[in-house]
Amino acid sequence: MSEHLPVIVVLAPLFGAVIVGFFGSRDRRLCFPIALTALALSFICSIGVVHHVATVGAWDYFVGGWESPHGVGIQLRADGVNSLLLLAIAVVALLALVYSIRQDGEKDAEKSPFFYVLFLLLCVGLFGITITGDAFNVYVLIEITALTSYGLVAMGSSRRSRVAAFQYLVIGTVGASFYLIGVGYLYLAVGSLNMADIRAILAANPEIANSRIVGTALVFILLGVWTKMSLFPLHGWLPNAYSYCPSGSANLMAPLVTKVSVYVMIRILFSVFGLGVITENPGWSELVVLIAVGSIVAGSVMALTQREIKKMLCCLIVAEVGYMVGGTWLGDAGRWGLTGSMYHILADAMMTSCLFLAAGVFAKQFGATRLEHLSGLFRRSPWVAGAFTLGGLAMIGVPPMCGFFSKFYLIRGAIESGHWLYIVALLGSSLVNAILFFRIFEIAYFGEVPESSEPFEPSEGEGATPRRYAVWRTAPLLIAAALTLLLGIFNRPVIDLIRGTVVENTGIVSMEE
Amino acid sequence: MQKLFATIAVIITGAILLNAVEDFPRFGDPHSPPNSGVSGGSVSSSVHYLQNTYLDTRVPNVVTAVLADYRGYDTLFETAVILTAGIAVFAILRVVRREDEEESAGSEEKACSGEFSTSDSDGEGRHRVVVGTTCRVVVPLAQLFGFYIIAHGHPSPGGGFQGGVVLGTSFILIALAAGLGSALGRLREDMYLRLACLGVFIYAGIGLLSLFFRRNFLDYGALSGLLQTGGEEMARSHGIFGVELGVAMTVTTVMFALFANLSTRGELKGGL
Amino acid sequence: MMEWMKTTIVPHFNFWIYVVIMMLGLWAAIGKNNLIKKLIGLSIFQTAILLLYVSMGVKEGASIPIVDETMGEAAVDFMAQGGGGAGATAFPINPDLFANPLPHVLMLTAIVVGVATLGVALALCQVIFRDFGTLEEPEILNQIKTIQDDV
Numbered sequence: 001m002s003e004h005l006p007v008i009v010v011l012a013p014l015f016g017a018v019i020v021g022f023f024g025s026r027d028r029r030l031c032f033p034i035a036l037t038a039l040a041l042s043f044i045c046s047i048g049v050v051h052h053v054a055t056v057g058a059w060d061y062f063v064g065g066w067e068s069p070h071g072v073g074i075q076l077r078a079d080g081v082n083s084l085l086l087l088a089i090a091v092v093a094l095l096a097l098v099y100s101i102r103q104d105g106e107k108d109a110e111k112s113p114f115f116y117v118l119f120l121l122l123c124v125g126l127f128g129i130t131i132t133g134d135a136f137n138v139y140v141l142i143e144i145t146a147l148t149s150y151g152l153v154a155m156g157s158s159r160r161s162r163v164a165a166f167q168y169l170v171i172g173t174v175g176a177s178f179y180l181i182g183v184g185y186l187y188l189a190v191g192s193l194n195m196a197d198i199r200a201i202l203a204a205n206p207e208i209a210n211s212r213i214v215g216t217a218l219v220f221i222l223l224g225v226w227t228k229m230s231l232f233p234l235h236g237w238l239p240n241a242y243s244y245c246p247s248g249s250a251n252l253m254a255p256l257v258t259k260v261s262v263y264v265m266i267r268i269l270f271s272v273f274g275l276g277v278i279t280e281n282p283g284w285s286e287l288v289v290l291i292a293v294g295s296i297v298a299g300s301v302m303a304l305t306q307r308e309i310k311k312m313l314c315c316l317i318v319a320e321v322g323y324m325v326g327g328t329w330l331g332d333a334g335r336w337g338l339t340g341s342m343y344h345i346l347a348d349a350m351m352t353s354c355l356f357l358a359a360g361v362f363a364k365q366f367g368a369t370r371l372e373h374l375s376g377l378f379r380r381s382p383w384v385a386g387a388f389t390l391g392g393l394a395m396i397g398v399p400p401m402c403g404f405f406s407k408f409y410l411i412r413g414a415i416e417s418g419h420w421l422y423i424v425a426l427l428g429s430s431l432v433n434a435i436l437f438f439r440i441f442e443i444a445y446f447g448e449v450p451e452s453s454e455p456f457e458p459s460e461g462e463g464a465t466p467r468r469y470a471v472w473r474t475a476p477l478l479i480a481a482a483l484t485l486l487l488g489i490f491n492r493p494v495i496d497l498i499r500g501t502v503v504e505n506t507g508i509v510s511m512e513e
Numbered sequence: 514m515q516k517l518f519a520t521i522a523v524i525i526t527g528a529i530l531l532n533a534v535e536d537f538p539r540f541g542d543p544h545s546p547p548n549s550g551v552s553g554g555s556v557s558s559s560v561h562y563l564q565n566t567y568l569d570t571r572v573p574n575v576v577t578a579v580l581a582d583y584r585g586y587d588t589l590f591e592t593a594v595i596l597t598a599g600i601a602v603f604a605i606l607r608v609v610r611r612e613d614e615e616e617s618a619g620s621e622e623k624a625c626s627g628e629f630s631t632s633d634s635d636g637e638g639r640h641r642v643v644v645g646t647t648c649r650v651v652v653p654l655a656q657l658f659g660f661y662i663i664a665h666g667h668p669s670p671g672g673g674f675q676g677g678v679v680l681g682t683s684f685i686l687i688a689l690a691a692g693l694g695s696a697l698g699r700l701r702e703d704m705y706l707r708l709a710c711l712g713v714f715i716y717a718g719i720g721l722l723s724l725f726f727r728r729n730f731l732d733y734g735a736l737s738g739l740l741q742t743g744g745e746e747m748a749r750s751h752g753i754f755g756v757e758l759g760v761a762m763t764v765t766t767v768m769f770a771l772f773a774n775l776s777t778r779g780e781l782k783g784g785l
Numbered sequence: 786m787m788e789w790m791k792t793t794i795v796p797h798f799n800f801w802i803y804v805v806i807m808m809l810g811l812w813a814a815i816g817k818n819n820l821i822k823k824l825i826g827l828s829i830f831q832t833a834i835l836l837l838y839v840s841m842g843v844k845e846g847a848s849i850p851i852v853d854e855t856m857g858e859a860a861v862d863f864m865a866q867g868g869g870g871a872g873a874t875a876f877p878i879n880p881d882l883f884a885n886p887l888p889h890v891l892m893l894t895a896i897v898v899g900v901a902t903l904g905v906a907l908a909l910c911q912v913i914f915r916d917f918g919t920l921e922e923p924e925i926l927n928q929i930k931t932i933q934d935d936v
Contacts, residue, residue: 003725004729004730007729007730008932011721013719014589014593014713014717014719017593017715017716018596018710018711018713018714018717019711019714021596021707021709021710021844022601022707022710022711022714025703025706025707029820032839051793061729062729063582063585063728063730063731064582064585064586064729064731064732064733065728065729065732065734066583068557069555069556069558069561070556070584071555071558072561072562073583073584073586074586074587101555111603111604111607111609114600114603114604115604116599116602117710118597118601118604120592121596121597121600124590124591124593128590129542134587136587136891136894137586137587137590138591139893140587140591140594140898141590143594143898143902144590144593144594144597145899147594147597147598147601147901147902148597148601150601150905150909151597151600151601151604151905154601154604154605154912155604157606158918159917159929159932162605162909162912162913162916163695163913163925164927165605165909166820166906166909166910166913168910169825169905170814170906173831173902174811174814174827174830177830177831177834178808179833181530181834181837184837184838184841185533186547187546187547187841188537188538188546188841189536189546190546190548190551191545191547191548191549191551191553191557191558191559191886192548192550192555192557192558193558197555200555201551203891204552205551205552208546208551211533211535211536212532213533213536215533216529216530216532216533219529220530221528275640281613285802298637298800319620332646370714391721407776417709445642449920470834514820515816516816518815518816519811519812519815519816520812520816522811522815523808523811523812523815526808526811527804527807527808529802530804530807531801531804534793534797534800534801535792535793537795538798538844539796539845540796540797540798540799541844541845542839542844542845543844543845543847543880543881545841545883546842546854547842547885547887547888548842548881548885549842549880550878551912558881559842559880559885559886559887562850562877562886562887563850563852563878563880563883563886564880566852568854571853573851574833574851574891575850575851575852575883575886576850576886576893579886579887579890580890580893583889587890587894588894591893591894591897591898594897594898594901595900595901598900598901598902598904599902599904600907601905602904602907602908603910604912606908607904608911611833619914635788635891646795667882668851669851670849670851672786674893674897675812707902711839736922747893774908775904775907775908775911778911778915779908779911779912
């Protein structure tokens with residue numbers, strides 16, 4: 001069985017979803033254990049994949065056994081770029097699942113089996129996008145991810161959830177269709193859908209590689225992926241969609257869906273078109289870095305104006321996406337910008353997971369949805385406040401948290417390529433993050449505890465949390481905060497694994513620090 | 514204002530798309546890159562499919578073979594997309610009633626199930642005579658035709674998706690003719706949700722069986738020992754058929770689920 | 786002008802048609818205020834992409850991609866000589882006489898995805914109508930602004 005690990009990572013949640021759908025409506029207590037088993041299996045298999053990539057090298061898996069000629073079947077590929085992301089998805093999904101345990105008697109408990117089905121199918125989509133090596137397969141999996149997200153967002157308890165889901169649906173479908181048009185143009189020029197095959201054909205035929213079809217294909221693929229990752233100015237759907245969805249699904253979608261779209265962009269540039277697109281077209285590189293800077297500024301400014309915790313975190317996601325897009329398109333010769341972006345995908349997934357879990361705990365246990373409600377948090381629950389502090393420090397970029405190292409590598413790449421505006425934006429947004437989070441720390445540590453210190457009973461929403469479920473909700477938060485710290489302390493092995501693939505594929509001379 | 518923004522966006526997008534039109538291959542060119550491949554890469558997959566499908570799988574219809582065997586991984590997720598649509602519509606729209614109301618609703622449904630009764634709760638007796646009689650003739654033929662399309666996916670155009678839609682339509686015809694209650698009596702809500710999940714399970718399960726024979730996922734040739742066929746080609750043909758059955762099951766039930774939920778605004782009572 | 790039409794439009798008329806249809810759909814999806822009209826625009830937009838892919842696979846004078854042993858003398862001989870089995874050489878047919886099957890396969894997937902998206906979108910429209918009483922986007926946004934914060 002161990003030679004099939006790449007495909008088991010994707011299949012375990014799929015079987016879990018189908019089994020939950022089949023048996024769940026009869027006995028609701030079965031849903032959670034089945035889902036937990038499925039995601040635990042994916043987690044173990046993704047560890048196996050990372051181990052294989054770290055020790056042996058890239059892993060090619062041909063579904064259906066159609067290995068030759070190349071491109072006849074669908075190929076899965078695990079290398080240094082995506083194996084760590086697989087592991088990160090598995091970890092974040094497990095944490096979100098443990099958080100989202102539903103108790104009976106909650107409103108709409110009859111629909112909870114289908115919440116788990118949609119949750120697991122979303123995980124299938126995310127794993128599938130990360131590990132595939134076929135351009136059209138990415139589209140199908142993007143659509144699974146999107147449809148399950150629309151369903152999960154619409155299950156929120158507020159009336160605004162459905163409107164947010166509808167707006168997300170229209171923009172998301174247009175974005176996915178742009179990606180499809182891009183793949184169509186690429187197929188028209190090249191005649192193949194397999195990523196490695198397209199790369200070989202473009203390398204062997206420079207007149208095709210420089211033709212207008214391929215250029216237009218790249219533009220539309222990028223537009224589609226930017227819509228999906230909510231880069232400014234295509235970010236309009238994100239704050240509403242992630243604020244009004246149930247917290248269980250926000251913890252899964254917010255850290256992962258946008259990051260996986262950033263991975264798709266990196267994969268397309270890295271394995272299909274080749275990084276020459278960035279280095280040989282400095283004009284385009286400048287333009288995209290400018291858009292990224294715009295996204296960083298817009299996200300930070302929007303976050304400053306928000307008084308609701310979840311909306312503030314969503315605006316920060318827009319800024320983080322700007323870091324990653326800018327880092328990828330820096331085009332520096334030592335490829336530190338690209339390495340920083342890939343590391344930042346992992347770091348940001350962990351940080352966002354930690355912060356959204358914290359926001360969920362605030363809402364469920366303290367009824368705190370706005371910044372003012374957090375006063376005296378440290379005295380009420382020091383563990384939760386401590387975990388949130390760790391997440392906040394990571395976002396600001398304080399060593400030894402992971403956020404510091406990703407900013408370090410991104411700035412290093414920017415210095416080598418001379419994009420000073422990007423460096424200014426990065427440092428500026430770190431300052432804005434510091435303002436935002438220290439504002440919260442001040443309220444939490446030095447604010448007055450409100451008089452009624454019983455668990456808050458919100459009038460509308462998901463109901464108060466009885467004591468026995470509080471552990472299930474707080475434990476993932478503490479684990480996420482600890483992982484944020486560990487990812488920063490142990491960043492060397494991670495960076496080495498990423499650099500190994502980057503160097504192998506782009507022929508940089510030395511791996512020296 | 515919004516229309517102005519839309520016009521500008523559309524003009525810019527259209528211009529970018531049409532900018533490359535001169536480089537496109539001529540319409541109908543049999544030697545364009547998609548049709549014949551480009552030098553520098555491996556053999557064009559389209560040419561490979563046309564020349565090798567019958568040898569590898571004994572399935573004359575190349576589209577079905579490519580859909581269910583060569584690119585079966587994509588089709589698995591496509592079936593999962595349909596399942597997602599059914600589940601999402603249920604999760605979004607379905608108005609779930611408490612248990613005491615459900616009992617009274619259930620008894621009402623039982624009253625109109627069982628046959629094509631021409632009198633309905635709205636009392637439009639005369640309408641239903643024409644539609645009911647026509648459907649009494651058409652529905653069995655439609656279902657037979659649906660099964661024919663599924664089974665004949667191999668030698669002629671057809672397959673799981675197409676046949677599944679026709680089968681789902683037959684249930685919608687029953688609902689149009691004799692009321693949604695009658696159709697639900699034949700395909701209850703918990704049944705159709707379960708059958709939809711079962712369809713995907715069949716598809717992924719057939720692929721998973723190959724793993725137990727130490728071959729890659731969705732390699733139907735590994736099943737030749739299990740199915741007692743002479744060589745791997747017939748095993749692939751049977752594997753494709755099994756997979757299409759799973760797809761048809763999911764498509765049928767989700768088509769009906771979409772109709773039932775959308776036409777009654779989630780309440781599954783009354784309706785068109 | 787005629788020259789430009791002959792070289793640009795006539796051999797690529799399928800691309801011009803699909804771009805025009807797609808832009809009509811995109812305009813409706815962005816510019817219209819009614820939610821249902823947006824969905825109709827989205828549907829038109831996705832259908833145009835289907836046209837793009839299917840028109841890519843057309844070959845002049847080709848027939849449908851159904852290939853078996855009845856396809857001509859050489860094929861019958863090939864099968865009679867025990868052709869087939871693992872590792873056989875390719876079937877002796879001329880690929881130019883059969884339409885390209887791959888775009889059809891890809892578009893089966895795209896059609897299904899379009900239907901699924903439309904189903905979920907219509908369900909959302911029904912719930913929005915049940916909650917807000919209207920399907921015009923400006924009115925819905927107005928109503929949202931005036932309700933209290935009910936997160």
